[in-house]
Amino acid sequence: MRVLVFGGSGQVGQALRREVWPADVEVSFVPRSQVDLADLDAIAMCIGKIAPDVVINAAAYTAVDRAENEPGQAYLVNAFAPGAMAAACARVAAFLIHISTDYVFDGASTVPYVEADPVGPLGVYGASKLAGELLIRERLPDHVILRTAWVYGATGNNFLRTMLRLGRERRELRVVVDQHGSPTHAAEIASALRSIAVSPAKRAGTFHLTGGGATTWHGFAEAIFEAAAELGYSSPVVAPIVTADYPTPARRPLHSVLDCRRIDKVYGVHRPSWRASLRPVVRDVLRAEHRASTRE
Ligand SMILES: NC(=O)c1ccc[n+]([C@@H]2O[C@H](COP(=O)([O-])OP(=O)(O)OC[C@H]3O[C@@H](n4cnc5c(N)ncnc54)[C@H](OP(=O)(O)O)[C@@H]3O)[C@@H](O)[C@H]2O)c1
Numbered sequence: 624m625r626v627l628v629f630g631g632s633g634q635v636g637q638a639l640r641r642e643v644w645p646a647d648v649e650v651s652f653v654p655r656s657q658v659d660l661a662d663l664d665a666i667a668m669c670i671g672k673i674a675p676d677v678v679i680n681a682a683a684y685t686a687v688d689r690a691e692n693e694p695g696q697a698y699l700v701n702a703f704a705p706g707a708m709a710a711a712c713a714r715v716a717a718f719l720i721h722i723s724t725d726y727v728f729d730g731a732s733t734v735p736y737v738e739a740d741p742v743g744p745l746g747v748y749g750a751s752k753l754a755g756e757l758l759i760r761e762r763l764p765d766h767v768i769l770r771t772a773w774v775y776g777a778t779g780n781n782f783l784r785t786m787l788r789l790g791r792e793r794r795e796l797r798v799v800v801d802q803h804g805s806p807t808h809a810a811e812i813a814s815a816l817r818s819i820a821v822s823p824a825k826r827a828g829t830f831h832l833t834g835g836g837a838t839t840w841h842g843f844a845e846a847i848f849e850a851a852a853e854l855g856y857s858s859p860v861v862a863p864i865v866t867a868d869y870p871t872p873a874r875r876p877l878h879s880v881l882d883c884r885r886i887d888k889v890y891g892v893h894r895p896s897w898r899a900s901l902r903p904v905v906r907d908v909l910r911a912e913h914r915a916s917t918r919e
Contacts, residue, residue: 626650626820627675627717629660629708630682634779635722638813639681645821651675655682660704661696670711677820678712680705680721683752685780687726688872690748701751706758709766718765718827720819722812725772725804725833727753730876735837737882738770738829746873756829767819768829769812769886772879773843776809777907782840786847787908790859800841800863803878805833808900815892826889831881834897846898850905 624647630636631652644650651673658665660682670678684690684700705721712719726749727742744750759766775781783806789796815832819825838846841863848858866877886892 625675634809636681638809663707674715687748691872697751702754705755709759709763725879735880735882795860806897830886835894837880
């Protein structure tokens with residue numbers, strides 16, 4: 624079985640590299656230097672040439688605020704590129720597993736969103752990801768769209784690493800307390816992607832997967848510093864603020880908790896609580912920083 628992965632240098636992509644795959648599965652990662660997703664012909668040629676059984680798209684334009692000023696690039700990478708992947712997969716009978724986002728929802732609901740709930744993105748990033756979902760559904764029945772949220776890991780650009788960095792530089796941090804969601808460890812997404820990829824009877828459709836439970840960005844920050852404090856790191860004060868006090872170019876949903884029961888029922892993917900998953904990642908980040916500082 625051949626699996627082709629786009630986006631192997633991102634948070635989820637790096638976690639996919641660390642997955643242990645069955646011996647009969649050959650996994651190839653396509654770097655941006657080989658296929659830039661802005662080049663739709665290159666995507667088609669790559670998939671056509673390799674003719675994989677499964678394509679995993681972990682690549683995306685993920686700069687939520689920058690997307691407001693770069694809608695062309697966001698749509699190219701988040702919508703037209705996955706659309707081209709879907710068309711190419713259809714030609715070689717490959718199954719496409721694509722990652723999408725909680726930001727396809729407007730966040731007005733106060734109960735967790737199920738997969739079939741109406742969408743209503745508030746910004747360009749969410750709208751471009753939604754357009755990608757629609758193109759995939761239109762072009763390829765054999766797909767899984769996995770919506771996730773608030774992704775973090777020990778590497779890459781993410782809230783957890785930003786908090787730990789800012790926590791060293793400042794005595795007080797102001798963090799938004801009225802946006803609700805579920806932090807998700809990139810390794811748990813990668814594990815689910817592998818399970819789906821190697822599943823002999825793949826069920827197509829849209830699925831939600833995040834860490835278990837929910838919090839706010841403020842609650843997430845406090846949990847990060849609690850875990851760090853257990854390892855002897857001195858923590859800043861985390862002051863709660865509301866979204867209105869922290870204007871950003873892109874509007875974000877106030878409540879984007881996802882109901883993840885479907886992926887558990889269909890693929891047996893269980894979710895640890897977001898808080899439990901956080902601790903080893905905080906430890907890894909702090910250890911890596913300690914190693915780097917002692918080398919300097
Ligand atoms: N991060 C979150 O909080 C979050 C939340 C919800 C959903 N998601 C979704 O989860 C998925 C994985 O996100 P992530 O956090 O792992 O992303 P990430 O760390 O930002 O990585 C993005 C990946 O996409 C690649 N990429 C971007 N533009 C490209 C282009 N033009 N050509 C080729 N490759 C390109 C990047 O390559 P380079 O290294 O070369 O730039 C990188 O490998 C995405 O679909 C994202 O929309 C993320």
